[in-house]
Amino acid sequence: MEQYTNVYGSLAFADSNAALAQLGRYTADLKKLVRDRGDVLKQIEQAHLNALTLLSRAAEYRDDDTGVHMDRVGALSQLLAQLIGRAETEAHMIRVAAPMHDIGKIAIPDAVLKKPGGYTPEERCIMNGHTLAGAEILGQSDIPLFQMAADVALTHHECWDGSGYPNQLRGTQIPWSGRVVALIDFFDALTMDRVYRKAFSDEQALNMMTAQRAKKFDPEMLDIFMDNVDQFIHLRDDINAADREHGALLREDASLLASDLGL
Ligand SMILES: [Fe+2]
Ligand SMILES: [Fe+2]
Numbered sequence: 313m314e315q316y317t318n319v320y321g322s323l324a325f326a327d328s329n330a331a332l333a334q335l336g337r338y339t340a341d342l343k344k345l346v347r348d349r350g351d352v353l354k355q356i357e358q359a360h361l362n363a364l365t366l367l368s369r370a371a372e373y374r375d376d377d378t379g380v381h382m383d384r385v386g387a388l389s390q391l392l393a394q395l396i397g398r399a400e401t402e403a404h405m406i407r408v409a410a411p412m413h414d415i416g417k418i419a420i421p422d423a424v425l426k427k428p429g430g431y432t433p434e435e436r437c438i439m440n441g442h443t444l445a446g447a448e449i450l451g452q453s454d455i456p457l458f459q460m461a462a463d464v465a466l467t468h469h470e471c472w473d474g475s476g477y478p479n480q481l482r483g484t485q486i487p488w489s490g491r492v493v494a495l496i497d498f499f500d501a502l503t504m505d506r507v508y509r510k511a512f513s514d515e516q517a518l519n520m521m522t523a524q525r526a527k528k529f530d531p532e533m534l535d536i537f538m539d540n541v542d543q544f545i546h547l548r549d550d551i552n553a554a555d556r557e558h559g560a561l562l563r564e565d566a567s568l569l570a571s572d573l574g575l
Contacts, residue, residue, distance in 0.1 A: 360457055361408055367449070368411045370418060380555040381500060382411035384548055388496045389489075391547055395536050398488065402460075409461035410493045413468045416446030428508075440477045443469055463487045468494050471528045483530075491530045495521070495537060498528070500548070514545060 368382050390407035394400075417425060420442055424435050431439060446465025450458050467481065467490025474482030476494075486494075502517040512520070518541065525531050537544065 360455060364408055364412060364457070364461060367415055370415075380551065381504060383555070384500050384551050385413065385493065385496055386411045387547055387551055388500065388544055389492050391540075391544060392492050392496060392533070392537060393489075395540055396488070396492070396533060405457050405460050406464075406489055406492060408457060409464050409489065410496065412446065412450060412461040413464050413493050413497060414442060414446065415449055415461075416442035416444065416465055419445035419449075440469070443467070443478050460489050464489050464493045466490070468497060470494070472530050473527050475527070486530075491533055495529050495533060498524075499537075499544070503548075 369379065386407045389410035390403050393403035393406045398406075420439060424431070424438050427435065443466050447462045450462035450465055453459075464487075466478070467486050470476035470479065470481045470486045470490055471494075472483060472486070472491070474480050476486075499517055499521060502512045502520060503514060505511045518538070521529065521534065522538070525534050
């Protein structure tokens with residue numbers, strides 16, 4: 313009996329040791345799986361970011377908007393998202409989603425998009441369709457980042473008072489992301505040189521925005537923007553300086569390459 317107990321006991325001991333070892337291996341395998349899964353998810357996220365960046369660059373060719381406008385709209389939208397108290401992940405997402413706001417312009421014929429002077433009502437209608445086209449392109453995916461980008465593309469011309477397009481949404485019917493980008497895009501577009509006009513001064517632009525309080529813009533959001541306007545101007549100027557430096561470096565590289573090639 314004693315022997316049996318011993319045998320039984322040591323067997324049990326051996327079994328539990330083996331089971332523990334097995335459990336250890338399972339845990340290690342599981343940890344590796346989780347790590348691998350994390351790596352794959354990171355790669356997928358990176359691929360999404362790359363796809364969105366490429367799409368936004370494609371849209372640039374169709375418009376007089378520049379890459380640096382896209383960068384500014386992304387960064388300033390992120391700052392506004394933080395200031396209105398959105399979660400960090402949402403603020404991070406809007407940085408990537410906001411530059412896509414005009415992606416739908418790739419679907420607008422050149423005859424309309426590049427037409428100098430004013431539009432006929434039909435042309436205006438075609439032009440306004442860039443919101444629907446953008447939402448259609450980006451809304452194909454149910455990945456949250458693309459969903460937000462689709463929301464932004466669809467609603468960045470809606471107005472707080474319901475006078476915008478394409479769906480005449482009003483107030484909080486407009487997703488917060490669309491309200492943020494409407495405000496930031498307006499500010500940034502006014503304060504940059506366009507083919508058809510010089511930039512407005514910051515002061516002029518801010519006055520024009522205040523005049524749109526509760527008309528075009530969410531009043532609370534506009535108040536927060538105005539209360540922190542120095543931060544926005546600072547960030548914009550930093551991005552412009554980095555772009556000038558980066559642009560200068562690129563030009564330097566090009567001229568070095570040209571001299572290497574004996575040009
Ligand atoms: Fe637009
Ligand atoms: Fe824009």
